[in-house]
Amino acid sequence: MQLLNSSNRYGLVSVVIHWLVALAVFSLFGLGLWMTDLTYYSEWYRTAPSLHKSVGIVLFAVMLLRVLWRFLTAKPAPISSHSATVRMLSSLGHGLLYLGIFLVMISGYLISTAKGRGVSVFELFEIPAFITGLPDQADLAGAVHFYVAWGLVVFAGLHGLAALKHHFIDRDSTLKRMLGCGPK
Numbered sequence: 001m002q003l004l005n006s007s008n009r010y011g012l013v014s015v016v017i018h019w020l021v022a023l024a025v026f027s028l029f030g031l032g033l034w035m036t037d038l039t040y041y042s043e044w045y046r047t048a049p050s051l052h053k054s055v056g057i058v059l060f061a062v063m064l065l066r067v068l069w070r071f072l073t074a075k076p077a078p079i080s081s082h083s084a085t086v087r088m089l090s091s092l093g094h095g096l097l098y099l100g101i102f103l104v105m106i107s108g109y110l111i112s113t114a115k116g117r118g119v120s121v122f123e124l125f126e127i128p129a130f131i132t133g134l135p136d137q138a139d140l141a142g143a144v145h146f147y148v149a150w151g152l153v154v155f156a157g158l159h160g161l162a163a164l165k166h167h168f169i170d171r172d173s174t175l176k177r178m179l180g181c182g183p184k
């Protein structure tokens with residue numbers, strides 16, 4: 001499998017990043033919901049938020065790489081059987097997924113830095129609190145983080161269902177080419 005995208009399918013780097021990001025987004029969402037219900041006496045009370053933040057920062061780095069990769073290797077051409085509307089909706093949907101991920105990550109960072117503390121990444125290094133002390137920073141960032149995260153997982157679920165519809169009902173190569181197979 002080639003590293004770069006071709007005009008017909010995604011290359012190894014795009015495929016690996018796509019599925020890693022999908023796994024990270026759904027896992028961080030589940031972890032985020034679960035950890036907010038933990039009590040002080042749970043052994044995960046401190047570990048879960050620190051894991052959530054560490055994976056979130058790594059995801060941010062991966063997303064920057066993904067954006068950079070989009071400039072280095074062109075997206076495959078749309079599948080010829082897709083109508084102009086499907087092409088437009090798919091580009092819009094992908095754009096919204098990118099926007100949602102960045103909004104959730106940035107708001108998460110702003111919750112953590114509201115009181116001037118940086119974000120430790122697996123206790124290996126720390127991202128300093130560059131933005132801190134804004135009015136109602138923690139509350140506003142918390143609301144954005146919560147609602148956009150919900151919107152993102154629901155939308156990503158619909159995006160996944162659309163991919164399955166292309167595969168099982170339309171029987172085109174939309175899903176196959178994001179799995180690294182299909183026409184070269």
Ligand code: HEM
Binds near residue numbers: 026095163164174178
């Ligand atoms: C949080 C979960 C997900 C996110 C954030 C996400 C995001 C994206 C984005 C941004 C693209 C555009 C290509 C790119 O920039 O890499 C894309 C393409 C694609 N995704 Fe996802 N995705 C997610 C989950 C899924 C799932 C669960 C499936 C399938 C069941 C799926 C199937 C596909 C397919 C087939 C494409 C290629 C579409 C095309 O060629 O037009 N994605 N995804």
